[in-house]
Amino acid sequence: MIHAEDFLSVLQTEQVQFFAGVPDSLLKELCACFSDKLRPQQHVIAANEGGAIGLAIGHYLATQQVALVYMQNSGLGNVVNPIASLADPQVYGIPMLLLVGWRGEIADNGEQIHDEPQHVKQGQMTLSQLDALGLPHQVMADDIASAHQQIKSLLTQALERQGPVALVVRKQRFAPYQSAQSSTSTPSTLAEKLPVLHSREHMIQQVVAALPENAAVVATTGMASRELFELRKAQQAGHGRDFLTVGGMGHASQIACGIALAQPDRQVVCIDGDGAMLMHMGSLTISAQRPNLVHIVLNNGAHDSVGGQPTIAAQLSLAEIASAAGYAQVLSLSDPEQLQAVLKQSFHGGKSRFIEVLCRKGARADLGRPTRTPAQNKQDFMQFLSEVTYA
Numbered sequence: 417m418i419h420a421e422d423f424l425s426v427l428q429t430e431q432v433q434f435f436a437g438v439p440d441s442l443l444k445e446l447c448a449c450f451s452d453k454l455r456p457q458q459h460v461i462a463a464n465e466g467g468a469i470g471l472a473i474g475h476y477l478a479t480q481q482v483a484l485v486y487m488q489n490s491g492l493g494n495v496v497n498p499i500a501s502l503a504d505p506q507v508y509g510i511p512m513l514l515l516v517g518w519r520g521e522i523a524d525n526g527e528q529i530h531d532e533p534q535h536v537k538q539g540q541m542t543l544s545q546l547d548a549l550g551l552p553h554q555v556m557a558d559d560i561a562s563a564h565q566q567i568k569s570l571l572t573q574a575l576e577r578q579g580p581v582a583l584v585v586r587k588q589r590f591a592p593y594q595s596a597q598s599s600t601s602t603p604s605t606l607a608e609k610l611p612v613l614h615s616r617e618h619m620i621q622q623v624v625a626a627l628p629e630n631a632a633v634v635a636t637t638g639m640a641s642r643e644l645f646e647l648r649k650a651q652q653a654g655h656g657r658d659f660l661t662v663g664g665m666g667h668a669s670q671i672a673c674g675i676a677l678a679q680p681d682r683q684v685v686c687i688d689g690d691g692a693m694l695m696h697m698g699s700l701t702i703s704a705q706r707p708n709l710v711h712i713v714l715n716n717g718a719h720d721s722v723g724g725q726p727t728i729a730a731q732l733s734l735a736e737i738a739s740a741a742g743y744a745q746v747l748s749l750s751d752p753e754q755l756q757a758v759l760k761q762s763f764h765g766g767k768s769r770f771i772e773v774l775c776r777k778g779a780r781a782d783l784g785r786p787t788r789t790p791a792q793n794k795q796d797f798m799q800f801l802s803e804v805t806y807a
Contacts, residue, residue, distance in 0.1 A: 448723065516584045616777075637692065688714070
């Protein structure tokens with residue numbers, strides 16, 4: 417295993433001084449180290465991976481220095497446009513180093529290592545994606561001396577070709593890192609607003625308790641979907657009413673909007689997260705037009721599912737942003753009873769609604785994962801949507 421401090425030291429030795437990206441669970445030790453050791457001007461947690469590429473381009477134009485952009489391999493889709501149409505040697509020729517967490521990785525013997533369903537296809541195609549983009553790449557070694565040589569070689573290639581290169585990281589390549597910041601504390605800006613915050617899971621329970629019987633629910637990727645699944649399981653309520661957006665971070669609201677457009681008489685609820693909402697924030701302007709859609713954003717100011725790294729949402733009023741995007745009714749709250757009461761009223765309002773729910777980050781240690789496959793989830797959910805009675 418490689419210690420995050422040693423890896424950062426190697427990068428700085430090779431004159432990499434700027435870091436941007438979207439957190440990944442495989443890179444969480446390194447992300448924590450970046451947050452601890454680097455100045456805010458040196459490390460930016462971007463809204464999405466394509467934005468991080470833009471930051472790296474700007475840094476190189478201003479300093480002539482190569483930047484590092486980190487991401488999970490699922491984020492490669494978000495970087496295709498800025499890499500192919502801007503950073504590629506055939507366009508502006510911007511050298512940069514991508515650090516890519518390889519979920520659903522392929523072992524050296526060719527077998528796929530077990531991972532969650534949403535990572536399987538992405539794991540199979542990660543290296544071929546990099547090939548298709550024309551990016552020289554290496555799979556990172558598990559010792560710092562070898563990794564240093566790989567970084568040096570890749571940076572040389574980046575400068576010679578005047579374009580991006582990539583270092584692909586397998587699971588458990590980084591040793592545990594003891595952050596100076598508590599992994600369970602809520603970002604200070606939220607804590608200052610409201611010293612007592614309830615858990616995300618508790619707030620999801622309030623949402624479910626207020627739902628009309630035939631409301632369709634779309635839950636965002638990560639902990640929120642897992643907690644919703646566990647709640648339905650505990651209540652023996654079945655899972656047909658819920659679509660779990662296990663991948664495709666940032667797209668849950670548009671899936672919900674598509675359902676709301678197709679079935680205008682059915683109430684549709686999107687349970688979103690602050691990091692997911694920020695990733696594709698322009699989507700708010702589309703969801704805001706649907707009077708049968710209630711968009712709930714659980715704001716704990718963190719990328720909770722991949723290590724608890726902070727999002728900028730802790731410093732923003734998401735409700736005010738939603739109002740500017742066109743939602744007819746917006747509200748920000750943290751009280752569970754108020755949430756239930758507001759929701760019960762919302763389902764009879766006939767106007768687009770956005771509810772920011774402030775909560776604390778963290779999840780219980782024994783939180784399970786969905787035991788239904790995505791295919792089973794889709795089948796059950798489509799059967800539910802085929803019913804003609806609405807709330």
